[in-house]
Amino acid sequence: xxxxxxxxxxxxxxxxxxxxxxxxxxxxxxxxxxxxxxxxxxxxxxxxxxxxxxxxxxxxxxxxxxxxxxxxxxxxxxxxxxxxxxxxxxxxxxxxxxxxxxxxxxxxxxxxxxxxxxxxxxxxxxxxxxxxxxxxxxxxxxxxxxxxxxxxxxxxxxxxxxxxxxxxxxxxxxxxxxxxxxxxxxxxxxxxxxxxxxxxxxxxxxxxxxxxxxxxxxxxxxxxxxxxxxxxxxxxxxxxxxxxxxxxxxxxxxxxxxxxxxxxxxxxxxxxxxxxxxxxxxxxxxxxxxxxxxxxxxxxxxxxxxxxxxxxxxxxxxxxxxxxxxxxxxxxxxxxxxxxxxxxxxxxxxxxxxxxxxxxxxxxxxxxxxxxxxxxxxxxxxxxxxxxxxxxxxxxxxxxxxxxxxxxxxxxxxxxxxxxxxxxxxxxxxxxxxxxxxxxxxxxxxxxxxxxxxxxxxxxxxxxxxxxxxxxxxxxxxxxxxxxxxxxxx
Amino acid sequence: xxxxxxxxxxxxxxxxxxxxxxxxxxxxxxxxxxxxxxxxxxxxxxxxxxxxxxxxxxxxxxxxxxxxxxxxxxxxxxxxxxxxxxxxxxxxxxxxxxxxxxxxxxxxxxxxxxxxxxxxxxxxxxxxxxxxxxxxxxxxxxxxxxxxxxxxxxxxxxxxxxxxxxxxxxxxxxxxxxxxxxxxxxxxxxxxxxxxxxx
Ligand code: SF4
Numbered sequence: 001x002x003x004x005x006x007x008x009x010x011x012x013x014x015x016x017x018x019x020x021x022x023x024x025x026x027x028x029x030x031x032x033x034x035x036x037x038x039x040x041x042x043x044x045x046x047x048x049x050x051x052x053x054x055x056x057x058x059x060x061x062x063x064x065x066x067x068x069x070x071x072x073x074x075x076x077x078x079x080x081x082x083x084x085x086x087x088x089x090x091x092x093x094x095x096x097x098x099x100x101x102x103x104x105x106x107x108x109x110x111x112x113x114x115x116x117x118x119x120x121x122x123x124x125x126x127x128x129x130x131x132x133x134x135x136x137x138x139x140x141x142x143x144x145x146x147x148x149x150x151x152x153x154x155x156x157x158x159x160x161x162x163x164x165x166x167x168x169x170x171x172x173x174x175x176x177x178x179x180x181x182x183x184x185x186x187x188x189x190x191x192x193x194x195x196x197x198x199x200x201x202x203x204x205x206x207x208x209x210x211x212x213x214x215x216x217x218x219x220x221x222x223x224x225x226x227x228x229x230x231x232x233x234x235x236x237x238x239x240x241x242x243x244x245x246x247x248x249x250x251x252x253x254x255x256x257x258x259x260x261x262x263x264x265x266x267x268x269x270x271x272x273x274x275x276x277x278x279x280x281x282x283x284x285x286x287x288x289x290x291x292x293x294x295x296x297x298x299x300x301x302x303x304x305x306x307x308x309x310x311x312x313x314x315x316x317x318x319x320x321x322x323x324x325x326x327x328x329x330x331x332x333x334x335x336x337x338x339x340x341x342x343x344x345x346x347x348x349x350x351x352x353x354x355x356x357x358x359x360x361x362x363x364x365x366x367x368x369x370x371x372x373x374x375x376x377x378x379x380x381x382x383x384x385x386x387x388x389x390x391x392x393x394x395x396x397x398x399x400x401x402x403x404x405x406x407x408x409x410x411x412x413x414x415x416x417x418x419x420x421x422x423x424x425x426x427x428x429x430x431x432x433x434x435x436x437x438x439x440x441x442x443x444x445x446x447x448x449x450x451x452x453x454x455x456x457x458x459x460x461x462x463x464x465x466x467x468x469x470x471x472x473x474x475x476x477x478x479x480x481x482x483x484x485x486x487x488x489x490x
Numbered sequence: 491x492x493x494x495x496x497x498x499x500x501x502x503x504x505x506x507x508x509x510x511x512x513x514x515x516x517x518x519x520x521x522x523x524x525x526x527x528x529x530x531x532x533x534x535x536x537x538x539x540x541x542x543x544x545x546x547x548x549x550x551x552x553x554x555x556x557x558x559x560x561x562x563x564x565x566x567x568x569x570x571x572x573x574x575x576x577x578x579x580x581x582x583x584x585x586x587x588x589x590x591x592x593x594x595x596x597x598x599x600x601x602x603x604x605x606x607x608x609x610x611x612x613x614x615x616x617x618x619x620x621x622x623x624x625x626x627x628x629x630x631x632x633x634x635x636x637x638x639x640x641x642x643x644x645x646x647x648x649x650x651x652x653x654x655x656x657x658x659x660x661x662x663x664x665x666x667x668x669x670x671x672x673x674x675x676x677x678x679x680x681x682x683x684x685x686x687x688x689x
Binding site: 031032036037038039041043052053055056059060064066069080081097099100102103106148149150152164165166167168169171172175176177178180182184214215218219245248250314331332335425426427434444446447448449452453 | 505506507508510512513516517518520521522523524525535540565566569570571572573574575577592594595596599600603604649650651654662663665666667669670672673676677680
């Protein structure tokens with residue numbers, strides 16, 4: 001639109017018309033308004049696809065003789081079932097099961113048949129769907145983004161409305177580029193202050209989930225706001241939005257700002273030149289208007305947030321690293337303590353760690369790997385501990401190798417793998433053995449998530465690296481690079 | 491999708507809270523490219539030990555489990571992943587209704603899409619139903635109520651469109667496909683705006 005004119009769809013002026021970031025996105029994507037009888041028909045700008053939740057969606061098209069309505073708005077990758085070990089001497093990839101292989105081949109065939117772009121084997125852009133999308137600039141502010149994957153909320157870090165859908169809905173979006181949705185409620189979580197040294201985005205979101213509960217966001221779209229959120233880098237914002245579903249919210253979002261623009265400029269699929277500047281102006285106008293109302297508000301202070309680990313079997317069961325796990329007594333707590341092999345009331349510090357996993361769509365980005373390397377530099381992973389570092393995408397892998405981070409990992413005794421979901425959900429054979437305790441930078445600590453009987457402690461990359469070196473749970477703040485020496489007062 | 495109107499059947503109770511989709515269907519079963527046979531793997535890690543032996547004392551292994559179409563589960567059922575394999579596995583196992591005091595969003599939507607009826611009841615009622623393991627209930631989608639043999643009637647709310655689709659076994663894709671022209675108009679309008687903004 002010409003400069004200086006307001007698009008009514010993306011700006012609100014007075015308090016009466018003041019709208020939230022979510023409201024603006026919702027309004028702009030309504031194909032057909034909701035009524036008492038029918039949900040809204042919502043247009044989807046970007047549909048991300050992976051091998052696990054799409055096969056039956058494509059089958060629906062085939063059964064009805066339908067094409068993919070907008071292949072240009074559909075983007076597929078391979079991430080969940082893929083091995084993270086390199087191909088053998090003959091170029092063969094060793095899948096965990098024959099089904100895993102056939103699932104991957106099925107997506108290759110489907111993309112071929114329906115003309116969908118696939119970042120598959122050999123693509124320099126392949127990666128975990130929620131790492132890849134932002135990285136190549138496919139994810140942009142103001143978009144609606146869906147994927148058959150509950151961590152789609154990650155893309156909300158860009159001021160997109162992004163959420164996970166089921167496979168039947170994958171079929172709907174393939175066929176019509178639309179979804180049927182009831183308008184969710186809004187929840188703003190404002191975090192004042194600044195995170196302390198050694199406290200990261202992961203600690204922040206674990207703290208939020210513990211505070212509002214694993215069902216605290218049910219029925220809501222969360223907007224994260226406040227000084228602590230604005231201070232986060234784009235990658236850290238993705239970590240926060242990623243785990244919105246762990247608080248029950250389908251989507252989490254953060255208003256676009258200068259950092260968002262700086263991140264996107266020059267990405268392969270982002271607009272270029274003047275088009276970028278025009279888009280930037282629209283994107284910045286998406287932020288919540290002053291006076292806009294949310295259905296619920298929660299306010300927290302960054303000073304209250306310490307390095308945090310989960311101790312139990314849902315992501316809300318967490319404590320500050322120096323804390324103690326709850327005393328038993330309640331059935332849910334007892335079940336969790338029993339599964340995790342913990343005594344009620346015990347300290348987490350000093351608890352032995354068998355495996356450390358660094359990776360996933362929560363914390364498998366380059367800044368995460370840099371943090372891990374900063375701790376591992378010149379140190380060794382404890383003898384009884386196995387450590388896996390799995391980059392979130394090919395681009396992350398390349399960047400890490402260009403910076404020599406992989407050499408730091410290897411020298412410390414960690415494994416350096418190929419990109420994929422890996423031990424986050426343990427579909428590809430990267431498993432935590434039964435009864436073993438893993439400190440993991442992923443997002444779910446459900447029973448059996450990382451393998452049958454696996455015991456997961458979720459933590460930040462910094463905490464994970466420190467625990468790997470110590471072979472037990474330690475406070476990552478004891479492993480920070482020493483501050484520049486101060487001159488002694490005479 | 492099979493239509494759902496009214497069903498009378500036995501209740502199976504799983505009182506645990508926050509039963510997540512990784513419990514309902516562990517990730518290693520997600521490599522299938524069809525939903526067939528998913529029911530065999532429902533709650534696999536609750537029902538079977540690591541050697542594949544049935545876990546003694548697990549209610550899901552009792553013969554009555556497969557004959558119980560109504561699952562009453564603890565609060566916040568179905569949290570976690572968006573895998574539609576979860577409601578598909580429950581359907582395959584033999585459930586047609588899931589009742590809780592709270593059901594996670596994505597799971598609830600997926601259930602409605604595949605013909606598993608999610609019923610959310612107030613906590614006090616839910617607590618009473620949690621004590622009805624093995625008893626009979628009637629779930630009436632036309633009247634939107636759950637009835638006990640003792641004559642109690644508990645109304646529940648469900649989105650009108652979801653109810654209509656379930657009652658008629660209607661596939662929402664037909665509804666969406668019928669919007670084709672509206673969708674095309676939306677696309678034209680927006681792509682014009684975008685290119686105007688770009689130019
Ligand atoms: S890394 Fe884990 S959470 Fe993220 S998309 Fe993969 S399996 Fe899902």
